[in-house]
Amino acid sequence: MSDISTEKYVEEAKRGIADPVLRRSLSSLQDRFGRGTAEAYRKLPEGPDLRLKAHEIREKAIENLDVLLEALTIKIRQNGGHVFFAATAKDAVDYCLEVARRNQVRLVVKGKSMVTEEIGLNPALEAAGVEVVETDLGEYIIQLAGEKPSHIIAPAIHKTRNEIADLFVRKLGIRRTTDPPELTQAARKALRTKFLAADMGTSGVNMACAESGHITTVSNEGNIRMATTLPRVHVAFMGMERIVARLDEYEIILRLLCRGAAAQTMGTYASYIGGPRRPGDSDGPDEFHLVVIDNGRSRILADPQFREMLCCIRCAACLNVCPVYGKIGGHAYGFAYSGPVGAVVTPLLTGINRAKDLCCGETLCGACMDACSMNIDLPRMLLALREKLAYGDANWQVEPASRAEGIAYRGWSWLICNRRLYELGVKLAAAGQKLLPQKNGLIRRLPPPVQGWTQSRDLHPLARETFMERWRKRKQRVMSNE
Amino acid sequence: MSMETPDQIKFFRRIRTALGHAADVPRDAGQLFAEGPSAEDLQLLDRIDKRTTAERQTLLERLMEAGKPINLRVTPVPDMDAARTAVVAVVDEKKPEWGESKSVAAWRHPLIDRLGLEAPLARLQIPLRITDPIDPKASRECDQAERERQRAGIIASFIGVTAADFCMADTATLVMRNRPGQPRSVALVPSIHIAVITLDQILVDMKELFALLRWNERYRPEGLSNYMSFISGPSKTADIEATMVHGAHGPREVHLFVITGIGG
Numbered sequence: 001m002s003d004i005s006t007e008k009y010v011e012e013a014k015r016g017i018a019d020p021v022l023r024r025s026l027s028s029l030q031d032r033f034g035r036g037t038a039e040a041y042r043k044l045p046e047g048p049d050l051r052l053k054a055h056e057i058r059e060k061a062i063e064n065l066d067v068l069l070e071a072l073t074i075k076i077r078q079n080g081g082h083v084f085f086a087a088t089a090k091d092a093v094d095y096c097l098e099v100a101r102r103n104q105v106r107l108v109v110k111g112k113s114m115v116t117e118e119i120g121l122n123p124a125l126e127a128a129g130v131e132v133v134e135t136d137l138g139e140y141i142i143q144l145a146g147e148k149p150s151h152i153i154a155p156a157i158h159k160t161r162n163e164i165a166d167l168f169v170r171k172l173g174i175r176r177t178t179d180p181p182e183l184t185q186a187a188r189k190a191l192r193t194k195f196l197a198a199d200m201g202t203s204g205v206n207m208a209c210a211e212s213g214h215i216t217t218v219s220n221e222g223n224i225r226m227a228t229t230l231p232r233v234h235v236a237f238m239g240m241e242r243i244v245a246r247l248d249e250y251e252i253i254l255r256l257l258c259r260g261a262a263a264q265t266m267g268t269y270a271s272y273i274g275g276p277r278r279p280g281d282s283d284g285p286d287e288f289h290l291v292v293i294d295n296g297r298s299r300i301l302a303d304p305q306f307r308e309m310l311c312c313i314r315c316a317a318c319l320n321v322c323p324v325y326g327k328i329g330g331h332a333y334g335f336a337y338s339g340p341v342g343a344v345v346t347p348l349l350t351g352i353n354r355a356k357d358l359c360c361g362e363t364l365c366g367a368c369m370d371a372c373s374m375n376i377d378l379p380r381m382l383l384a385l386r387e388k389l390a391y392g393d394a395n396w397q398v399e400p401a402s403r404a405e406g407i408a409y410r411g412w413s414w415l416i417c418n419r420r421l422y423e424l425g426v427k428l429a430a431a432g433q434k435l436l437p438q439k440n441g442l443i444r445r446l447p448p449p450v451q452g453w454t455q456s457r458d459l460h461p462l463a464r465e466t467f468m469e470r471w472r473k474r475k476q477r478v479m480s481n482e
Numbered sequence: 483m484s485m486e487t488p489d490q491i492k493f494f495r496r497i498r499t500a501l502g503h504a505a506d507v508p509r510d511a512g513q514l515f516a517e518g519p520s521a522e523d524l525q526l527l528d529r530i531d532k533r534t535t536a537e538r539q540t541l542l543e544r545l546m547e548a549g550k551p552i553n554l555r556v557t558p559v560p561d562m563d564a565a566r567t568a569v570v571a572v573v574d575e576k577k578p579e580w581g582e583s584k585s586v587a588a589w590r591h592p593l594i595d596r597l598g599l600e601a602p603l604a605r606l607q608i609p610l611r612i613t614d615p616i617d618p619k620a621s622r623e624c625d626q627a628e629r630e631r632q633r634a635g636i637i638a639s640f641i642g643v644t645a646a647d648f649c650m651a652d653t654a655t656l657v658m659r660n661r662p663g664q665p666r667s668v669a670l671v672p673s674i675h676i677a678v679i680t681l682d683q684i685l686v687d688m689k690e691l692f693a694l695l696r697w698n699e700r701y702r703p704e705g706l707s708n709y710m711s712f713i714s715g716p717s718k719t720a721d722i723e724a725t726m727v728h729g730a731h732g733p734r735e736v737h738l739f740v741i742t743g744i745g746g
Contacts, residue, residue: 029724060514066497067511077485079708085493137730138721154721161723180725188731192580195731196637211515212706222717222732225670240497245514247692248523254688266653268552269732270712278708279618280662282632294493302500 006334009357016329033320036263058311068210075213079275089119111224112136113204117336135223150330152316201227205238241310260315260373318368340368526693548654552715578640579673587639590663611635615662642672659707
């Protein structure tokens, strides 16, 4: 299994906020991509409303997942490819290990894929004695540094050129330079020897098309094209939801993917892979394997409240506008998926209680939905998760996050339904607040058990007169004047 | 469903159950897949069919415009001779990235054959490696040996010359379907990629492309092939402090020559 550290959200978020370099890079990233993507949507011939159409396409695909996956499977098998259906992360990893063992694989070159992060493919291959090399430049930097990606599309956004220069001197033995083209060239050279020597290439799947029987991968660097062309074996991993029915629908999704991910009209490389090398071809892999992964997705599919999350294509547009992600960075989210998408999908995949801070940390400002290339209502699902945390949910095995909070709110609801008691309570509180420490007319600290509320904020004191008191007085005044 | 594997049976049961359908009954595709071209498809096919040379020229201008921001160098050339001269000039001018000696890999393709690069490159003493189709009936050993020979040649080449099936003007995207003799690594592994197309291969966008591949009698049988590539300009990355750098893994430069005087 992959590492899950969602419990450290608060701790890691604090670390992120305290890191000025990270704050600067995130702010510049959001500034460029956030605006750029919005502009790219506006420039679409159909306008930003194309996202609504895409949402319909994705919903229809999800509702017919069995039919679409079956059509894709038949086509790929007809073309000589293998399709394996993995119920769990372990099934997917074990299948890949078996393919690697059968083909005596010693070196794997990896195209960037979030689902392989999700299932923990790298550590499993390494444990089996296979060398795994990440080939996306950002991922390669992260791997050399022994870290985790902090953004779905820009995984090394938290590293400065100086840090990368030191890293390359140490790991690649180059002469020190902080020039991005020279650093890129050093990685290009090192990775070229890996591409040429690798026995197996792995990739994710951006989107599959059932009608044509292809999976597609999109990249700007060309690393995925290398990893799926040069080695003898190609294993592609796809979340079971990443499919649409027809090419005309796929066309819409691809256009939105490129705009959502990097404000581009088209990524540099998009490859449509329908199977292995055919007789007469001089390149391409001898074997092509597609691993379709459930790993908790069927549970999301079964719940109408969260099914919409399966429309997501992981373009990461939501990260580029989220005020929370923009301050805390990706590591706080503690799993493969960060930002608003992570705040919804991680609790659903790894356990709602375990990842509760992720969905409670978001602000519900709605920027993610506006930026979402598939127009997914992320705020609605964040609220639905919070509701489960408040009241518990047997289906998702959620324990109420705080019993005391539940009791307090039940007490509050009883109090406000009772006029006399409520007014008495307000009077008592108004008298009591005079004893609390105040500054600039604000209450600095509340007494236990509610001291947490004022830990990081001051509180406005109750007004001297309640609204009802003023209302009654005013009414008396008006009546006596008449 | 034939060839069902045990992992697949369980997987599909879970999906159908989650969707509220009977777990063991495969469902009908219904209206999910298109039976024939839509009205929009027919319109697109008609538009492509009736496109005049003047309209194609306008598309070429659009293509050149779209190529600029992604550093795709699009150059119109009037005829085959001009195309040959242009390609040879690039080969002559550019320096190899990995080592000293120059060699060029090129597809076995009717248009590239007509280009006739062999003689001018021989005069420059630059070897040209043509990627001939591999005999599908060859023995396993012969097949393997020939593929390894071609691979080594492509890796050693600093420039790869290819044709393309189409080019989409709106995004400056070359479209290549896989065929024997036309390995995709020629457009990927060498440091510089040169593509040569004719004016009539330019389409507007993906909508036109997919309409042709799905519904045009000439293109439909081959469809997307087992591997179709979209290539929009040279390889790039912005992973180091968001600075744009060309030549991350794929070619650092892509040159596209459009022959305006002849049809494919």
